[in-house]
Amino acid sequence: MAPDLPLLALDFDGVICDGLLEYFQTTCRAYSVLWGKSLDLSPWEAEFCRLRPVIESGWEMPILLRALVTGVSGDAIADHWAPIRNEIVKAEECDRIHLATVVDHVRDQWMQTDLDGWLALHRFYPGVLDRLRTWLAADTPELWIISTKEGRFIDQLLRQQGLNFPRAHIFGKEVKRPKADSLRQLLFQTPQAWFIEDRLSTLENIADQPDLRIVKLFLADWGYNTAAMRETAQHHDRFQLLSLDQFHQDISQWC
Incomplete structure (x- = not known):
């Protein structure tokens, strides 16, 4: 050098x-594992992407989507993410290691079954x-x-x-x-x-x-x-x- x-x-x-497109799709897959598959999550995509700057680690991704789905305003999330995140983790009895494992697992499955599709979202x-x-x-x-x-x-x-x-x-x-x-x-x-x-x-x-x-x-x-x-x-x-x-x-x- x-x-x-x-x-x-x-x-x-x-x-x-x-990776915003992949982030949201991975989050939706993780959300379905954690809270069920019956909900169309697409209406929250734009707001999720706008709020991406609040996320510091991957385990927070489904928590951010959960906050939006349960009615927490985007402005509140932007201004007070840490307490909102911690409150949801406590209320939903979430484990951060488990959340991270779910996110990584759905990514792994996706890459194994549709690598081209996963890559295309980046x-x-x-x-x-x-x-x-x-x-x-x-x-x-x-x-x-x-x-x-x-x-x-x-x-x-x-x-x-x-x-x-x-x-x-x-x-x-x-x-x-x-x-x-x-x-x-x-x-x-x-x-x-x-x-x-x-x-x-x-x-x-x-x-x-x-x-x-x-x-x-x-x-x-x-x-x-x-x-x-x-x-x-x-x-x-x-x-x-x-x-x-x-x-x-x-x-x-x-x-």
Whole structure:
């Protein structure tokens, strides 16, 4: 890797890939397992997609849909997601591990029975794959993916697009550690690291940790975040708001 270029880590969903269509369909399948199959869930798709930025982990997906189905307003969810989520988990006697297992299981079944259909619901943000191909071909900057999505899903999606991203450079949910800890691991091998993430709360958590001050943090404004989140990022001394147009420019022009 050229010494003047940083190690570059990227989130997957909301930075590389737009999986909203798959997210909703997987959520509907998980919802049917958890609460029965008699309900047409399509009327809640638009609001579910609008509220996607509140979700931090996959187990929350069916809980968000449950909130909408049971009449919780979208505005209330946007403003008070954590207490609403926790109240539903308690009232429905849900177990977070079980919820995550159901979500992963319906995804696995879907991929085993209709892989092409599952893959087709993922859209990649314009030009992002070409940018990654250019970097991989040049072997600089050194690229990593840090995501809460299962690494095997990420690997499958990228290979389906003809992108040979090193599997060992994908830290997915299976590593069972926070993104901050994955960044710590990468810092053992580099003096400079940059991280692109679309979730403001994730960046805030990283920024609060003194030993990660060396990591430059970017909020991808094309991902799963709101105008209010982007405004907050613009006024934070640790974050830089990154547009898709900037992402396509030479990395030396980002700052």
